[in-house]
Amino acid sequence: MSRPTPADFTRAPLPRFPLLLGPTPLHELPGLRAALGGPTRCPRILVKRDDLAGPALGGNKARKLEYVVADAQAQGATHLVTVGATQSNHARMTAAAARLAGLGCVLVLESPSESPAREGNLLLDRLLGAEVVIVAPGPPGVAENPNEAAAIAAAMERIAAEGGRPYHIPVGASVPLGVLGYVDAVAELEAQLAAAGAEATRLYFAAGSRGTQAGIVLGARLHGAGWTPHGVAVSPGDPEKTARAVALAEAAAELLGSDVGIAPEDVITHQEMIGAGYAIPTDESRAALRLLARTDALLLDPVYTAKAMAGLLRHIRDGHIAPDETVIFLHTGGVPALFTAAMAAEGQH
Ligand SMILES: Cc1ncc(COP(=O)(O)O)c(C=O)c1O
Numbered sequence: 001m002s003r004p005t006p007a008d009f010t011r012a013p014l015p016r017f018p019l020l021l022g023p024t025p026l027h028e029l030p031g032l033r034a035a036l037g038g039p040t041r042c043p044r045i046l047v048k049r050d051d052l053a054g055p056a057l058g059g060n061k062a063r064k065l066e067y068v069v070a071d072a073q074a075q076g077a078t079h080l081v082t083v084g085a086t087q088s089n090h091a092r093m094t095a096a097a098a099r100l101a102g103l104g105c106v107l108v109l110e111s112p113s114e115s116p117a118r119e120g121n122l123l124l125d126r127l128l129g130a131e132v133v134i135v136a137p138g139p140p141g142v143a144e145n146p147n148e149a150a151a152i153a154a155a156m157e158r159i160a161a162e163g164g165r166p167y168h169i170p171v172g173a174s175v176p177l178g179v180l181g182y183v184d185a186v187a188e189l190e191a192q193l194a195a196a197g198a199e200a201t202r203l204y205f206a207a208g209s210r211g212t213q214a215g216i217v218l219g220a221r222l223h224g225a226g227w228t229p230h231g232v233a234v235s236p237g238d239p240e241k242t243a244r245a246v247a248l249a250e251a252a253a254e255l256l257g258s259d260v261g262i263a264p265e266d267v268i269t270h271q272e273m274i275g276a277g278y279a280i281p282t283d284e285s286r287a288a289l290r291l292l293a294r295t296d297a298l299l300l301d302p303v304y305t306a307k308a309m310a311g312l313l314r315h316i317r318d319g320h321i322a323p324d325e326t327v328i329f330l331h332t333g334g335v336p337a338l339f340t341a342a343m344a345a346e347g348q349h
Pocket of ligand 1: 059060088089090172174206207208209210211212213301304305332333334335
């Protein structure tokens with residue numbers, strides 16, 4: 001990959017609403033390395049702590065929302081309206097960002113129960129003062145939930161009728177503006193690696209709605225990173241989701257005034273950790289969550305980062321990654337989901 005040239009960024013940086021609270025830490029996981037056989041058997045592993053990015057228990061959405069909330073403000077928005085599951089980290093971070101930006105917030109959350117338990121992220125959504133609208137799941141096999149679409153439209157109309165200006169944020173803030181947050185994250189990481197004199201070979205992370213992946217792949221290209229991005233899928237949906245990541249990366253590049261091309265082959269997404277589906281733990285993800293808590297007191301989340309870590313662990317154990325490599329694990333957050341009855345039922349505590 002070539003170093004960025006001035007021609008790669010022909011546009012002025014877009015405005016950001018400050019949420020991050022500074023660069024997130026990058027540190028070693030010595031306990032994990034020792035547990036996996038030490039330096040002769042296991043690569044050096046660094047963790048990039050985006051679980052500490054931003055307010056209200058943080059996560060990757062803080063980076064995306066910096067650009068999205070700035071755009072909402074530029075458009076004179078009075079309210080943010082977004083969607084997710086009841087344990088959506090994105091919804092919680094949108095509620096937090098709305099507080100800080102002085103905006104109202106409506107969260108349309110899908111749940112099979114009319115009154116889901118107030119726990120984990122949903123508890124925090126309420127605590128942050130968001131208005132929560134619960135909608136039933138759509139018919140099986142239908143990609144777009146019509147109940148969700150109807151509830152969003154109703155919220156947008158109501159806010160407008162009351163003289164406000166609603167701003168709709170699509171699921172996961174996986175829009176071109178949000179992707180820019182992870183292009184910045186790569187620049188931040190590259191500076192930290194340079195300062196530490198470390199040369200990484202790979203970066204592992206959880207791939208969901210793929211905005212994070214799009215930003216990492218684009219950022220790695222634009223900043224000439226020496227490592228390869230390795231997404232670990234937490235839900236099915238490929239090859240469509242890879243096509244989505246490519247389209248998002250290219251649209252984000254355009255926002256930067258760059259015409260770098262991103263090909264589907266640039267978007268590596270390991271599929272073998274999905275298990276029975278989104279938010280359904282696997283034996284390996286359960287084991288990864290418990291292992292990191294005990295080796296390095298690093299708390300992963302059951303939906304995203306435990307599966308991503310399980311993918312990394314499998315690649316280390318099967319010899320796919322050489323002991324002389326340096327690997328970065330991006331912790332994208334999600335820790336509030338640990339504090340749910342579902343987790344307690346898992347017997348993880
Ligand atoms: C904790 C956590 N990690 C990873 C992801 C995946 O990010 P993306 O949706 O951008 O692929 C999410 C998305 O909701 C998340 O909440």
